[in-house]
Amino acid sequence: MRKAILAGLFVAPLLAVLMWPWSPWAALGMVMVSHALVLYPTLRANAQWLGPVATTFDTDARELWLTIDDGPTADTTAILDALDARGARATFFVKGEAAANDPDAIRTIVGRGHGVANHSYSHPSASFWCLPPAAIRREVEECNRVLREITGSVPVMFRAPVGMKNPFVHPALGSMTLVGWTARAFDTATSDPEKVLRRLLPDIGPGSILLLHQGRPRSVEIISRVVDALQERGYSFVLPPAGRLKTKR
Ligand SMILES: [Zn+2]
Missing domain, CATH: 3.20.20.370 (Glycoside hydrolase/deacetylase)
Incomplete structure (x- = not known):
């Protein structure tokens, strides 16, 4: 899961650049969602997406x-x-x-x-x-x-x-x-x-x-x-x- 999230973080901006001429809002949304996918498990102490956390x-x-x-x-x-x-x-x-x-x-x-x-x-x-x-x-x-x-x-x-x-x-x-x-x-x-x-x-x-x-x-x-x-x-x-x-x- 951690690798998928990190890969998404790098891939999303690239896709966003390609999408931008056709749909700027969709491109922006994609970047925001990819960042949220990292921020959520980072800031939420017991979230397990980045690896196991003993609870x-x-x-x-x-x-x-x-x-x-x-x-x-x-x-x-x-x-x-x-x-x-x-x-x-x-x-x-x-x-x-x-x-x-x-x-x-x-x-x-x-x-x-x-x-x-x-x-x-x-x-x-x-x-x-x-x-x-x-x-x-x-x-x-x-x-x-x-x-x-x-x-x-x-x-x-x-x-x-x-x-x-x-x-x-x-x-x-x-x-x-x-x-x-x-x-x-x-x-x-x-x-x-x-x-x-x-x-x-x-x-x-x-x-x-x-x-x-x-x-x-x-x-x-x-x-x-x-x-x-x-x-x-x-x-x-x-x-x-x-x-x-x-x-x-
Ligand atoms: Zn402390």
Whole structure:
């Protein structure tokens, strides 16, 4: 599908030039549709047209995967304390640059039995979706290099900044899995734990991937509240291996 979309992106303008003398509006429409075919899966985080995006995982039990983006930040230890006190495990999708500045935080996450994954090197939120292939590759590989130096192993999972992945992301990942989410609550825009919980709950079921953030004013409180509420509903928080990740619910 990715190759077909890319081929269409190049072929459509050529056809449009040929069609232009007969039907300028049809030619223009063709170019717009071909661009929309790339923009839609790029900007829509869980769209699968450009390659697989994990949005859930395989389980027969009431298990969830909590993923926490944008660390390491000053609240990492407090979040780990909250998770460990509840017997919950999580994967931290971290920025390479922040990890290089605080390698102890990464060692602590891993040492306490949680997961670490790649969330790009510098997290260029506004531009990642339109970066060229070399820049995308640099963002992925630099973060991998930092994490390998700290932990001794290369992460097997990647999440794009703000979830936007253009056609150059999958080729840069090699054997890594691109991870989206089942449920998110826009916890970067609200700091009310109850509001976050209300937004998450309708989308949650066994095998759901939850997306939350750290480094925000009430991140520790939000994460604690979400874990408590879902444990009360019989869920446990596990680290699914990459082999159990699925692209559809
Ligand atoms: Zn992020």
